[in-house]
Amino acid sequence: MAKEKKVEQITDMETDFAQWYTDICRKAELVEYASVKGFTILRPYGYAIWENMQNIMDAEFKKTGHVNVAMPVLIPESLLKKEGELVNGFAPEVAWVTMGGSEQLEERLAFRPTSETMFCDHWSRVLHSYRELPMLYNQWCSVIRWEKTTRPFLRSREFWWQEGHTIHETAEEAQHETEQQLNCYADFFEKVLAIPVVRGRKTDKEKFAGAEATYTVECLMKDHKALQGATSHYFGDKFSRAYDVTFTGRDNKLQYPFQTSWGSTTRMIGAVIMAHGDNNGLVLPPKIAPIQVVIVPVAAHKPGVTEKAQELLEKVSALGIRARADFSDNSLGWKCAQYEMKGVPLRLELGPRDIENNSCVAVRRDNGAKTTVSLDELAEQIPALLDAVQQGLYDAALENLEKHIFAASSVEEAKQLQAEHGGFIKTMWCGEEACELKMKEEAGMSSRCIPFRQEKLGETCACCGKPARHMIYWGIAY
RNA sequence: CGGGGUGUAGCGCAGCUGGUAGCGCGCUUGGUUCGGGACCAAGAGGCCCGGAGUUCAAAUCUCCGCACUCCGACCA
Numbered sequence: 353m354a355k356e357k358k359v360e361q362i363t364d365m366e367t368d369f370a371q372w373y374t375d376i377c378r379k380a381e382l383v384e385y386a387s388v389k390g391f392t393i394l395r396p397y398g399y400a401i402w403e404n405m406q407n408i409m410d411a412e413f414k415k416t417g418h419v420n421v422a423m424p425v426l427i428p429e430s431l432l433k434k435e436g437e438l439v440n441g442f443a444p445e446v447a448w449v450t451m452g453g454s455e456q457l458e459e460r461l462a463f464r465p466t467s468e469t470m471f472c473d474h475w476s477r478v479l480h481s482y483r484e485l486p487m488l489y490n491q492w493c494s495v496i497r498w499e500k501t502t503r504p505f506l507r508s509r510e511f512w513w514q515e516g517h518t519i520h521e522t523a524e525e526a527q528h529e530t531e532q533q534l535n536c537y538a539d540f541f542e543k544v545l546a547i548p549v550v551r552g553r554k555t556d557k558e559k560f561a562g563a564e565a566t567y568t569v570e571c572l573m574k575d576h577k578a579l580q581g582a583t584s585h586y587f588g589d590k591f592s593r594a595y596d597v598t599f600t601g602r603d604n605k606l607q608y609p610f611q612t613s614w615g616s617t618t619r620m621i622g623a624v625i626m627a628h629g630d631n632n633g634l635v636l637p638p639k640i641a642p643i644q645v646v647i648v649p650v651a652a653h654k655p656g657v658t659e660k661a662q663e664l665l666e667k668v669s670a671l672g673i674r675a676r677a678d679f680s681d682n683s684l685g686w687k688c689a690q691y692e693m694k695g696v697p698l699r700l701e702l703g704p705r706d707i708e709n710n711s712c713v714a715v716r717r718d719n720g721a722k723t724t725v726s727l728d729e730l731a732e733q734i735p736a737l738l739d740a741v742q743q744g745l746y747d748a749a750l751e752n753l754e755k756h757i758f759a760a761s762s763v764e765e766a767k768q769l770q771a772e773h774g775g776f777i778k779t780m781w782c783g784e785e786a787c788e789l790k791m792k793e794e795a796g797m798s799s800r801c802i803p804f805r806q807e808k809l810g811e812t813c814a815c816c817g818k819p820a821r822h823m824i825y826w827g828i829a830y
Numbered sequence: 831c832g833g834g835g836u837g838u839a840g841c842g843c844a845g846c847u848g849g850u851a852g853c854g855c856g857c858u859u860g861g862u863u864c865g866g867g868a869c870c871a872a873g874a875g876g877c878c879c880g881g882a883g884u885u886c887a888a889a890u891c892u893c894c895g896c897a898c899u900c901c902g903a904c905c906a
Contacts, residue, residue, distance in 0.1 A: 370900065378841090389897065445905070466906095499905065500831060502898095511906070560906095580906065617906055650865050685866035703865055713865090796902095830906095 362693070364631050369575040376625055377504040380634040380694050390502035390509030394618070397694065400642035401621055402512065406492060408544055408639070409514065409616070412536055418488040418516060423470045425493075426461040431469050435594040438468060441561020445497040447509075463496040468562070468587075468613055471517040472595035475609075479599045482521050485609060486529070490516040505622030506579075506830050513617035519597065519609035523588065526610035530586040533614040534567040537582040545620060546637040546745040547571045547627045548753050549581055550776065550825060552801030557785050560613075564588040570800045570825065572753045573626035576774025578800050578827035581623060582616035622830075627752075628718075628745050634695030635717055637745050638738040645734065646691045647677035647712075650684055650703025661702050664712060667730055668700070673738070692717060697741045698734070700725075718744040757825075759809050766814060766826060767795035776800060776827050780810050780820030787815035797826040 362379055365372040377383045382398030385391075394402060410420070426449060433439050442465045449461040464470070471489065479487070494512045502508050516533060520526040534551060541547045549569035559566035563585040571581050592598070592608035601607040628635040638644050645668055649661040658679060665677040678687050684701075691699055701713040714723045714733070718741050725733045756775025760766035766777045777797065781787060788799050802822045813820045 368900090374899080385898075387897090441905090495906095497905075500903085501900095507905075513906075583906075615906070619906055653864070681864085683864060683866080683868055685864095685868080687867085689867045701865070705865075 362631065362633055365574065365629070366631075372629075372631075373622075373626060374504070376629055376634050382621065382634075383504045388509075390499055392504055392508050392510075394512070397642060398621065401624075401636070401640055402618055404640040404642065405544070405620060406514070409536075409540055410490075410492070412540070413490050413514075413516065416488070416532065416536070418490045418518075421489050421491050422493070423464070423467050423474070423491055425464055427464055427467075427469055429460050429462060431473055432462050434469065435562055435591055438466075438562040438591075442466070442497070445499060447496050447498050464493075465495055465497045466613075466615075467491065467493075467495075467515055468517065468591055469595070471613075472591050472597055472611075475519055476595050476597045479519070479597060479609065482599055482601050482607075485599065486518055486520040486525060488516075488518045488529075490514055503622075505619055505625070507619075511617050511619070513615050516612070516614045518612045519592070520611070521599075521601070521607075521609065523610045526588075526612050527586055530565070530567060530584045530612045530614070533612070534569065534582075534584040537584065537614070537616055538569045540616075541569055541571060541581050541620075541623075542746065544637065544639045545624055545627070546639075546742055546749060547581070547623060548746065548750045550753075550801060550803055551805075552803040552825065554583070554801055555785070555788060555799045555824070557788050558799055560585045562587065562590065564590065568801050570776075570827075571623055571627065572749075572756055572775060572827075573623070573830070574629070574752065575626065576752075576756050578776065578829045579619070579623050579626070580800070580829065581620065582614070584614035585612060587611040587613070627749050629695070632689070633693030635745065636695035636697060638697040638742050641695065641697050642674065643676045643691075643694070643696045644673050644738060645675040645698045645700060646687075646696045647675065647700045647702060648684065648687045648691070649677065649679065650701055650706075652679065652681075654704050656707060657702070657704060660707050664700065664702055664727070664730075667727075668734055671731055671734060673734060698737055716741050716744070718748070760814060761810055762814050763791060763794050766791065766797065770795060770797055770826075770828065774828070776825045778803075778807070778809065778823055778825050779814035780808075780812060781822050781824040782813035782816055782818045783821040784813075784816065784818075787813055790815050791826055795826070796828060798829055800825040800827045800829065
């Protein structure tokens with residue numbers, strides 16, 4: 353069955369999870385290291401996954417009225433510095449351009465680490481009236497943050513993402529936008545990436561530099577470490593004031609708009625790898641798989657096999673499914689292993705025996721289950737099998753999440769539970785940063801979020817014993 | 831940015847008591863195979879990470895860089 357080890361080039365995840373992860377990134381041909389430290393090349397197969405993610409998300413953004421724009425990659429230092437908290441938050445990891453050709457620049461220019469400042473600068477020029485609000489912008493681009501240590505997808509000095517930036521007439525509207533986009537991310541994770549998430553608010557310590565509130569979707573990987581999936585921020589009018597973005601309101605008075613931003617990155621590919629992958633390689637949810645179905649002809653030299661496989665490819669493709677057939681003269685075993693390593697959700701084997709029976713054999717990547725499918729029922733069976741893989745992945749990930757949430761009533765207990773099981777440890781919390789620092793210091797965990805779905809586990813903070821204000825999730829995060 | 835590990839063919843590695851390079855896989859060509867990583871034969875492919883030393887002679891010894899990687903602190 354699927355648990356058997358069939359792909360030899362990949363380190364077992366039980367042996368060394370980090371090595372397993374790196375092996376998959378390289379062997380599944382997702383990514384290659386570039387010549388500057390911390391920069392990566394997204395290879396065609398990896399980029400195709402990102403393109404599928406982009407297409408689905410972009411369509412969702414557009415449904416709610418967002419439009420795409422492109423902002424410059426360089427930010428003048430003076431512009432970046434207008435909002436103090438943002439500068440302080442990002443200063444350690446900004447890369448600078450100081451030369452233009454052979455000339456020293458008058459003012460150095462920052463490679464964008466995020467684009468709030470440029471959106472604000474732009475809006476300060478073009479916004480005049482409440483009639484022009486809301487402005488619902490998004491951009492797909494890469495940003496640069498000079499990280500100290502780097503890993504493919506999870507942390508690199510350049511990464512690709514989308515950053516949504518919006519301004520609104522009222523605080524309520526902006527808050528609604530922040531929530532709407534967080535839910536958009538949550539749906540994307542659960543329905544498209546097949547990764548269940550915990551939705552919640554970040555603590556003040558963990559929130560985005562300059563934000564009034566940061567909301568997050570947190571997910572759990574197979575090694576029971578946490579990963580922040582995507583975030584959505586509410587800024588109030590803080591940036592508007594700092595960048596002098598104003599409009600004339602309905603009352604004919606000058607007002608500051610309320611702002612949001614929200615982002616998701618190629619890190620989501622890392623999340624998919626660590627949420628679904630196994631010892632045979634990558635496992636991709638059908639909705640984002642560049643190849644959803646691979647057709648492997650068996651005994652292709654026998655008369656009629658290649659023709660029939662070609663016919664099968666055409667029929668499956670005609671269903672709107674991303675399909676490929678492998679007519680190379682590699683052995684059957686090689687092909688099976690190859691497409692397992694690349695995470696193709698469904699493999700169809702077609703050989704002389706199948707042709708005789710007017711059928712093919714479908715093998716699911718998630719659990720290895722084999723089904724005989726009549727060639728007359730492809731239109732019903734193949735989409736159903738892809739749906740089953742999508743659902744199977746979600747169910748397994750949900751089980752992993754649910755089995756790894758533990759309640760604790762003291763730091764000591766939290767530490768023990770984390771050491772023994774990993775996952776999310778939930779406790780009551782007083783709301784003080786000192787207690788977050790204590791949990792980090794003594795149990796090695798950071799706060800992941802204050803979940804929207806609160807539970808009352810007790811009356812007092814697990815860290816200090818004072819009256820509790822929230823139930824909070826802790827974890828070891830990527 | 832601190833602590834470890836590693837840089838030799840596309841990939842994985844050997845060679846490290848100094849004498850200018852080898853194995854497996856992959857690649858190319860031809861043939862036989864084909865229901866879970868096939869086999870035979872013939873090929874191609876290397877400033878041994880970079881720079882300075884020591885030496886008649888350096889992949890090998892010594893310093894200094896750089897990169898990758900793992901573990902921490904920081905962050906999407």
